[in-house]
Structure formats: structure tokens, C-alpha cells
Amino acid sequence: MTSTFEPRTDAVPQPGRIARTLQSWFMRPARVAAVETLSPHFRLITLEGTALKDVAWTIGQKLQVAMGTGMTARTYTPIFWDAAAGRTQLLAYLHDQDAASGAAPGSRWAAALTAGAGCHVFGPRRSLDLTGAGGPVVVFGDETSFALAASLGAEGDAEGHLFEVTDVAASRLVLARMGLNGARVIGRQAGDTHLAVAEAELTRLAARRVRFALTGKASSIQRMSRALKTIGVPAARIRAKAYWAPGKTGLD
Numbered sequence: 001m002t003s004t005f006e007p008r009t010d011a012v013p014q015p016g017r018i019a020r021t022l023q024s025w026f027m028r029p030a031r032v033a034a035v036e037t038l039s040p041h042f043r044l045i046t047l048e049g050t051a052l053k054d055v056a057w058t059i060g061q062k063l064q065v066a067m068g069t070g071m072t073a074r075t076y077t078p079i080f081w082d083a084a085a086g087r088t089q090l091l092a093y094l095h096d097q098d099a100a101s102g103a104a105p106g107s108r109w110a111a112a113l114t115a116g117a118g119c120h121v122f123g124p125r126r127s128l129d130l131t132g133a134g135g136p137v138v139v140f141g142d143e144t145s146f147a148l149a150a151s152l153g154a155e156g157d158a159e160g161h162l163f164e165v166t167d168v169a170a171s172r173l174v175l176a177r178m179g180l181n182g183a184r185v186i187g188r189q190a191g192d193t194h195l196a197v198a199e200a201e202l203t204r205l206a207a208r209r210v211r212f213a214l215t216g217k218a219s220s221i222q223r224m225s226r227a228l229k230t231i232g233v234p235a236a237r238i239r240a241k242a243y244w245a246p247g248k249t250g251l252d
Contacts, residue, residue: 027066027120028052033087035113038177039170041143043092043110047121053086055124059151060213062127063090066120067105074106075243077147078124079178091147091178128213128241130155135209135237138162140202140224141216143171144243148215150178158182160205162198164220195220199227211237218242 028051036044057078064073076090092110096103103111128148130137138160139149149161161183165171168187175183184201186194202212202224212228214221221240228238 027122030119030121032113032115032117032119034115038174039167041094041167041170042146042174043094043113044177045090045092045110045113046087047090047119048085048087050086052081052088052121053083055081055083055086057081057083057088057124058131059155060128060130060148061124063088063124064122065090065109066122067109072105073122074109075127077127077151079147079151081124091150093143093146095143128215128239130211130213130239134211136160136211137213138202138205138210139213139215140198140221141214141243142220143216145215146171146175146178146180148213149180149183157205157208157210160208160210162186162201162205164188164194164198164216192220192223195223198224202228203231206231206233212239214238214240216243218245 030047030049033048034046062075079089081088094107136157138157140162142164159182165185171185
């Protein structure tokens with residue numbers, strides 16, 4: 001998809017001497033091969049580099065990316081990892097780009113990113129373990145969960161993924177670009193009243209013997225987990241990982 005949106009041109013902050021030393025010790029250098037603007041709030045980022053070759057990766061793992069100042073890093077879910085070519089792909093959600101108080105480090109980094117830029121990454125490391133038999137995986141989450149659903153490929157239930165989102169129309173376009181046309185999106189409502197619809201949908205899906213990956217906002221995960229356990233879905237069919245909570249950073 002060709003974007004009509006122009007990337008911001010803010011300079012990415014550069015790390016200081018101590019941060020550069022620590023990055024060289026503990027992180028992998030990478031280069032930005034491509035940045036595709038899918039919407040004003042989503043960037044599809046392809047990274048490449050020799051240090052990304054011969055790396056063991058499994059679906060659900062996380063990759064932390066240094067934001068260019070100090071040791072600040074943000075966590076992303078790789079969509080794929082080509083160990084032979086040394087390439088991986090991330091989806092960045094710029095959730096607060098329009099905030100009057102200013103965007104957070106992850107949003108600033110993704111908004112200013114251009115092809116050819118360098119960065120340092122840590123991982124991949126364990127985050128959400130989706131290994132094992134038991135049927136296809138349905139992802140419940142939000143905008144921060146799109147990459148996980150895309151990474152599942154044939155292991156996911158493409159018609160079952162369910163996301164709570166702020167912008168329904170834009171999210172559908174992004175999901176289509178990610179090959180997730182069948183995913184369902186529910187617009188957020190005041191007081192989280194929309195989650196009643198999500199509960200009903202997950203209850204319906206439970207009869208299909210799928211596994212559930214509950215991700216995204218911590219409180220939404222807790223509510224969906226309770227709903228599934230109430231109808232008798234065994235814990236072995238439920239995996240959960242909170243990516244964020246209001247007022248908190250660094251959950252994963």
C-alpha cells in the first residue's frame with residue numbers, strides 16, 4: 001500500500017558515550033531497510049544486519065529497540081525473522097503522536113525513522129509462549145497486538161482475532177495490509193462498555209477448541225480471562241501477556 005502520509009523529520013536523539021558502550025556490549029546493531037507508513041499512527045519497519053543472522057526466534061517473542069538516548073528502549077513483537085538473510089519486521093503503533101503533552105519515546109522514534117538509519121536491538125527474548133498443540137490461536141488485544149496476530153500465519157485463527165481499537169476504519173486498513181482481513185475490530189467506548197461485545201465473541205469462539213492469546217491492555221486481559229474461565233475454558237488453552245496499562249511503562 002502506498003501511503004499519502006509524510007513521515008516527520010525530527011532528528012532521532014543520539015546516545016551518549018556510556019550508552020554507546022553499553023549498546024556495543026549487550027545489543028545487536030541493525031539498519032533500517034524500509035519504513036512504510038500504513039496510517040498516521042502505524043509504521044511497518046524492516047530491520048536488517050549481519051548481527052540479525054543465525055538468530056533463533058519463535059512466534060511470540062519480543063525484541064527491544066534502543067530509542068537513541070540513554071538506555072531507553074521500547075518492546076516490539078517481530079512479525080517474522082529471516083535468520084538466513086538477517087532481516088526482521090516490526091509494527092510500531094504511535095499511540096500518542098497527537099498528544100498535547102508530547103509523544104512518548106517510542107512514538108517519537110518511529111515517527112522520525114527513515115530507511116538507512118541505524119539502531120540497536122536486544123533479543124529476541126521470551127515473552128508469550130505459544131508453543132504446543134491444541135488448535136489454532138485466537139489473539140485478543142488492541143493496536144499493540146496486530147504484529148503478534150500477523151506473526152502467527154497458519155497457526156492463527158485468521159477469522160477469530162479480535163481487537164479493541166480507537167480508530168476502527170484506520171485499523172481495518174492496517175489489518176488488511178498485514179493480511180488480517182478477517183479480524184474483527186471493536187471501537188473503544190467510555191467505561192469499557194465495548195468489552196461486553198468482546199466477551200460474547202470470545203465465548204462463541206471457545207466452542208471451536210481454539211487457544212487464546214490475551215494481549216494488550218492489562219485490565220482488558222483480566223476481564224477476558226475471567227470470562228473464559230467462567231465458561232470452563234481450561235487454563236492450558238489461555239495465554240496472557242499485558243503490553244501496557246494506563247500510567248505505566250515497561251510492562252514487557
